[in-house]
Amino acid sequence: MNNLHIYNSLTKTKEKFVPIHEGAVGMYVCGPTVYSNVHLGNCRTFLSFDLVFRYLKHLGYKVRYVRNITDAGHLENDGESGEDPILKKARIEQLEPMEVVQKYTVDFHTVLSKFNALPPSIEPTATGHIIEQIEIIEKIIAEGFAYENNGSVYFDVLKFNESHQYGKLSGRNIEDMIANTRELSAQTDKKNLQDFALWKKAEPQHIMRWPSPWSVGFPGWHLECTAMSTKYLGDNFDIHGGGMDLKFPHHECEIAQAEACNDISPVNYWMHANMLTLNGRKMSKSTGNFILPNEMFTGENDILKKPFSPTVTKFFMYQAHYRSILDFSSEALEASEKGFNRLMDAYRMLNGLETSEKSSLDIESWKKACYDAMDDDFNSPILIAHLFEGVKFINALKEGKETITKEDLENLKTTMHNFLFEVMGLQDLSSENSGDSEKLSAAVELLIELRNQARANKDFATSDRIRDRLSDKGIQLKDGKEGTTFKL
Template sequence: MELYKTNQLSIYNSLSKDKEKFTPIHAGNVGMYVCGPTVYSNVHLGNVRTFMSFDMVFRYLKHLGFKVRYVRNITDAGHLENDADVGEDKISKKARLEEIEPMEVVQRYTVDFHNILNLFNFLPPSIEPTATGHIIEQIELIQTIIDNGFGYIVNGSVYFDVHKYNETNDYGILSKRKLEDLIHNTRALDGQSDKKNPQDFALWKRAEPQHIMKWPSPWSDGFPGWHLECTAMSTKYLGEQFDIHGGGMDLKFPHHECEIAQNVAAKGTAPVNYWMHANMLEMNGQRMSKSTGNIINPDQLLTGENDKFSKGFSPNVIRFFMMQSSYRSILDLTDAGLLASEKGFNRLMDAVSSLSKLEISKATSKMASETIASLKLKFYEAMNDDFNTPILIAHLFDGVSLINKLKAGTETISETDLNNLKSLLHTFIFDILGLTTISEVNEGTDKLEGTISLLIELRNQARANKDFAMSDKIRDELLAFGIQLKDGKDGTTFSLS
């Protein structure tokens, strides 16, 4: 029997602000859409955290036996500065500043996006559509909204009539904002005179002569609104109604609110059953911001070439650090937090790699069997509780405690139980959390052990030659990297501290 039939998953739904039992529209199948990047600059760590959260969700849904169609788009047109309806297209601006074609900008930063995600061991989505590849669908969607009385044309641009929509629907159903409050708090802005009301948003913008990226439409040569593209692409590949829509918390309003309004206006139905939002990534207790300089790129964190962290950290450690916090919680990126995660990750990997060296007992250990069964139950309970990865990781270290008892000989394990334990840990550490595969861990461990053995041999030679300064230097510098040497009557061993 498929796991999804025996495990009940609950998801926190931003629409209801409550955890709800997950019931897909079509049994055994899940449609999930996540708003992808606007490819005008290098992907930043906040984006990485959001996409990593939904990579984990994708992995767990697949593990439960669902057939998942995961759609994550690429925004390569129509996203104006400051998420507004006026101003310059972010990609066109980058192309103008660098004196290259807009599609060169798109290609450069799409490649960067994929390269960074590959470093962090992301699974590719099922479909990765682009906004420019779906102009026809967006034009057709706009025409339907106009025909249904919720869109109006002014000077070649098309706007969504929020006030008309709100007469029979709830604009603010997701963000819990009231239109009256939005009206009260709206300032009069230059360039919005074409709109009936400042709260209306663009479905299609007429392009000025200098605008580079534009397409013909029944209304003008122009480009689609940023909100529209996600409605067009999500419904094209997942249907008028689908199961999960994800994205960063910052997209809830206005982007996702507008998506709901567009779908209701065009199709007569709300598009999504479960709205999921990943929370923000801070650094050293402050919001990440280019204007304040409190920002770091993934490659800077990986290499250590920055002035904010004491060293570089591996993709595995960074991923492990992010998985130690709920996707719905604000996560503070700090040096101390990463160093602690590195120690925890090394301890977990050390335990996993030692499984192949454990001695098998011919007799079945009741305690080991019960512990493994309990761990399995706790792992699923954690993940079924809105993908609670920090609780899962806490229970993984309960598994480490069992392994340490087996290593010390205070507990025994049968071959069957050992294979069950290996399979269980492999599934949740590598398949679901998305950490590096077991073969790569073993390969890395072998290389580490070989390197440390060589250094221990050099240290022994230094001690034999009474070069105690060199001996102490090797010991102390290894300790600085979290590797502790232990001298005993049978020689020198090491452990990861």
Template sequence: MALFDEQSLKLYNSMGGEKEIFTPINPGHVGMYVCGPTIYSNVHLGNCRTFISFDLVFRYLKHLGYKVRYVRNITDAGHLENDADSGEDRIAKKARLEKIEPMEVVQRYTIDFHNILQKFNNLPPSIEPTATGHIVEQIEIIKEIQKKGFAYEANGSVYFDVMKYNESHHYGKLSGRSLEDMVANTRELAAQSDKKNPQDFALWKKAEPQHIMRWPSPWSDGFPGWHLECTAMSTKYLGEEFDIHGGGMDLKFPHHECEIAQGEASTGKNPVHYWMHANMLTLNGKKMAKSTGNNILPEEIFSGNNDILDKPFSPNVTRFFMLQAHYRSVLDFSNEALSASEKGFNRLMDAYHQIDKLQVGKSSSISVSDWKQSCYDAMNDDFNSPILIAKLFDAVKFINSVKEGKVEITSEDKEILHETMKNFMFDVLGLLEKTSENEESTQKQLSATIELLIKLRAEARVNKDFALSDQIRDQLQTLGIQLKDGKEGTTFSIE
């Protein structure tokens, strides 16, 4: 019997705004689509949080015994600046600024994206399609929408007719918006616009002469609309109706709303049964933004090469930090929060490595089976990773009590405890075991040695021996160890 037959999983469906018992379309099988990145720059931490959240979902569904087809796309065309229907393509703009080909931009940042997620120990999706690889499918969907009367052509571009669609469907049902309010709050159409209404969105855009990325179509040489790409790729690999569609909260409107409209207009079916949205990540209480400098890249966290953290933090600890908040909660990233996570992570790992050494007794002081089910209960409640982690720390307390001889555990319960901790820490949460004791010891010795040199350098500066101070800094730098002097003292990062 598969685990999913024993466990009742509930997930929060953004369509309707409540938790629902998860019942897949095909028993034992799950189809899940998650909107991937537009790859025109290094993947930012907020994106990583979304992909770690859905990696947790993917891992738990697999752990329960479901056969999961996880599709996560790469947007490599058609995503215009400010998520608009006009303007410059984000990838083409980057190519223009860097004087390289658009597909060089795509290649460079796709590699970065994969490298970062690999460091976070994310499992790769089952299929990772690209928008440019599915132009034919997108053209066919546009033809179908046109045939059903929900799209119109204007000067070589094709737009989705939202007003027409809303006569028989509900545009805005996912985001809870009413079309009447949207119309009332929209400025008058600019005279040069080809749209019948401001709410209409592009299915196909005719390329301006300077637009590099273009393909032939029945309407013009042009490129597909951003929303259409996900409809084409999700339905191609998961069918006209599938189980779960995920993405960041910021995609709920208009992107996901438009996907629903396109799906219903082309097939007459509700494309997605469960909508899931991960919440945002803030930095020191403020929205992350490159423009204000309130931003940090994953690689800057791992190397310590930033002005926000006082030391490097591993991908393992950073992942653990993210999973300590529920995926639907706003999570604030700060030096203090990461430091606390690192201490907790080390406590958890150390306790896990103590289980094999525990002395067994004739009886157990707690019901390990009940504790094991409480771990499942946490994950069955909309993938509640912070509650699961709290349950794992209950086990840490118990392990320490057994170690100190205060309570007992039977050999059978010891085995259940070890297996459950292993399953939830590594298979479900996706943490990597800490390095071996020898490697860990070497790391501690290296850090202690650098701290000693920092102290000697500080003494040299007090004694005005600036030659020695500079020599310590410069020689450490040649070894790839960067010292940073700040108000709170000197910190280091390893490149």
């Protein structure tokens, strides 16, 4: 069906993709913990796998895409200790925990919809699969790889490592983990400091709790994904994706749980999307170094010079490979916006091109290069580079420098359409809107420059008049340390 190769994080090599069942793909991606608005760094991961989902479908596969919602059990400190962030938010906002879950699940869906991301085939929740999680714990205990202590159940990492390899995904060995682990008071119920929770006994103040054979409590974070992925995709499935930061301990623990329970490696291809950085640092809610998508779309932030549409933001992300770190800046986004507008302008020109009896362009080779890029571990930046080659073809045809047959023109048009809209899921902002937006931005930048000159000359009347007249038209100026920015 294809020549698709995927970089497998488990083997650290690119491998030819061979699905377990011909013509069908099972893919699981770790979804959000819904206690706050989804930030742009999170979105990059989900948009990376939207690209994977779309391309697999484009190749003709029947894809079952499962992406969970973590609405219980994810504690701070990698899910092992500290407070449940959902309960913490519920207390702060004086809401029921499930009100918090609903509020931020809706936000998550709304934001991804703005990015034109396809919904998954199944979106299970952790709270909807408590029974399945209890059943897996019972099986792991029966296999001798877990133990109960004081109402909590822990996975016995050292016991598991005697017959299996814990750490093979992240490349860590157990001896180093033991040497680097510090004693923590919250871990006193564990036999070994490396062990992780499968079930936690609920403290009196813990609102979200369920009965189990061991205590009234709640499941461990790592267990949720094992239960939901295997329930809907089977004990062994094709692709498991997530952010790079989940490789250890979350995905490492998923492998251990599944192998302990089913004695089979759960996933054939592990995929990890890299970080989106801001000012050279990881974008993270916990450090405050992040920007929310809606702040970016409206321009209500102190980081960017102007607003950027969801589709331009998505295009910016796809100009870097999903496995590479991408640094976020206003200048890079502006360059992406110009490139995006060039692509859309060229695509719109396709309908007005004249055809000839002969083609001077090799459209078939160009089309193959586009597919080769995506077949090489979903290499979207190389794909985009080839699409810009297509722009050159279109401009040359428009200027009469090249010729094309009707059949080749249709091939060019279909290929451009498929990769722009079907595979990358971009949205045409329309000729008038995208062109006028760029022109309006240039005009406002000129007025800001004139206003700055007036202020430097102490001509505050002119300065105020420019600001007020722009405000009357709905264009807000904001003066800051980095200069003056505007919001349309």
